Amino acid sequence: MSDQTENEESPLAGEAYTLTSEPKLIDGRRVLGVVPGKPSTGESKDLIDEDAVMVWPHLLVRHAVAALAVMLLVLLLALLFDAPLREIANPNLTPNPEKAPWYFAALQELLAHFHPLVAGILVPTGILFGLAALPYLDRNAYLKPRHRKVAITAFTAFLGIWIILTLVGFAFRGPNWGWVWPWNEWYGEL
Amino acid sequence: MKVMDRVRHSMMGRSFFRAPDRVTTRDVAAGHWANFFLHIYPVKMRRKEISFRYSWYLGAISTVLFGSLVASGVYLMFFYVPSPANAYGDIINLETQVAFGQYIRNVHRWSAHLMVLAVSFHMARVFYRGAYKSPREFNWVIGVVLLLLTLLLSFTGYLLPWDQLAYWAVTVGTGMATYVPFIGDRVSEILLGGPAVGASTLIRFYVLHVALLPAVLVVVLAVHLWRWRKDSMLDMERSEP
Structure with a gap:
């Protein structure tokens, strides 16, 4: 172990390197015959973010x-x-409210305000295709946020609206899809 | 450590590890390259890209949750028959009679919710990083497909307990299909296997949930990771104008 970490003295000094000996290592590299001194670029190596x-x-x-x-x-x-496990499924007994899984709560909330063709078909399809098309629409090559104001504003607005709709549909809706305060009545289902 | 090195240099060790030396950096790289389980990873990455704040490890976390779902899901499959006559009773049986049944069902449920969250956060993180930009556009598209598959897996699994919660959530969700222009009723019938959620729906959702969708997800995920590995050392910052 000592010959692997030795940097102060030359590990090879006065020693003939033979093929049968343990490999000599300096900085993780096998050396055949050098006399290491201080590296010409400085004593310690800085950690550089771009380094592999x-x-x-x-x-x-x-x-x-x-x-x-x-x-x-x-x-x-x-x-x-x-x-959760409720009573056995009963097609004749519709619970009030009927709730979709929480990740579809935003769509269900939209369904209360728009025609089902819009809320149930056009919006989700549009979101999926819009997301998939994003890298082809946003051809701005900058990575830093200050150079991407339009893209970041648009995406953040979409994300914010979606999260609010999800929260409303999940926790703020009760019987007949009426408004409830979740700290008074709880209808969310996970 | 010395013992492990002797194992690696033995006849069997050499056949097993292929690259038994781990002395130089080059040896370590060769060992990584020759390892099946490590081959989904690149050998090297930039220092800044392996830090927590770069990615929050959300892709890895999503994959871990998928693994948790496969493991717990296979356990649940041993005790579950997808028919309206059996399904609900099987869940009751699972919760009351089967060893760790309730716990494994809980693990499956929470892993599923967390996976939807992790995949969504992963997408948001990649967006704010700008990591979808050229030449990685197509891997973003594959990621959107993976998000959709995650949602479909979660939704098809939602029906399987066959309780009121499952039945009516799926009724609401699939009800939207009837509004597809022109072919809505056909789509709904193919999805449900009949006019309403029933026995054919349960078996359809079950097969989608345990066989078809996971298989598709594994393949798409493999492509996603393969492209991630191939692109791992691309020089994006330097090309920034």
Whole structure:
């Protein structure tokens, strides 16, 4: 181990390099015969953002931590909250309100204001195709937010409206799709 | 560590690892390159791109949640028969009789909700990074397809417990299909297998949920990751005008 980290003295000084000996390493590189001194570019190397680093282990260990954190969150949620199960399905007994899954709550909220052809077909289709077309519409090559004001404003507005509609449809709607305050009556379903 | 090195240099170790030396950086790269499980990753990435604040690891988190869903979902499949006569009773049985049944069902449910969130946040993060820009446009399109597949998987799974919540949520959701111009009734009938949500709907949604959609998602995800790996060292910042 000592000959792998030695940088102060020359690891090869006074030593004939033979093919049978352990490889000599300096800075992770196998050396055949050099006398290392101080590097000409400076003693320590700065960490540069643009530098390429090995994915194993640097990214993999971060992904492993992220995976463990997520699984811990799932474990805690699963221990604390049981998945809902209502009475057996009954086609003759319509609950009031009927709620779509939360990720379709925005569409269901739109359905209360627009014709179903608009809210149920045109809007979701338009959103999907619009999202898919985004990189072909936005040909601005800048990456920094201050150079992308139009794209960021438009996307943020869309995202904000969608989140508000989802929250309204999920938590603020009760019987007959009337307005309720979630802290008074709760009709959200997960 | 020395023991592990001897294992790697043994006859079997060499056949297993192919690149047994891990001495130089080059050896480590060769080992990575020769590893099946690591081949979905690039060998090197930019230092800034592996930091948490760059991506929040949302793509990796979505993939982990998908893995959690496959694992818990397979367990649930052992105890579930997709017919109106059995489905609800099977869930009750799962929650009361099966070892860890309630817990695994909870894991499946929460992983599903979290995956929809993680995939959505992933898309937003990629947008604000500008990471969809040329030449990565098409990988963004593939990502939109993955978002749609995630929503469809979640929605088809929603019906399977066959309780009031499932039945009426799917009735509301599929009701929109009838408004497709000209062919709405046909679309609805193909989706439901009849005029209303019933036994044919349940088996259709079940097959979509456990076989067809996951298989499609795995293939599309493979393309998504393959393109991500290929593009990992592209020089985008430098080409910025």
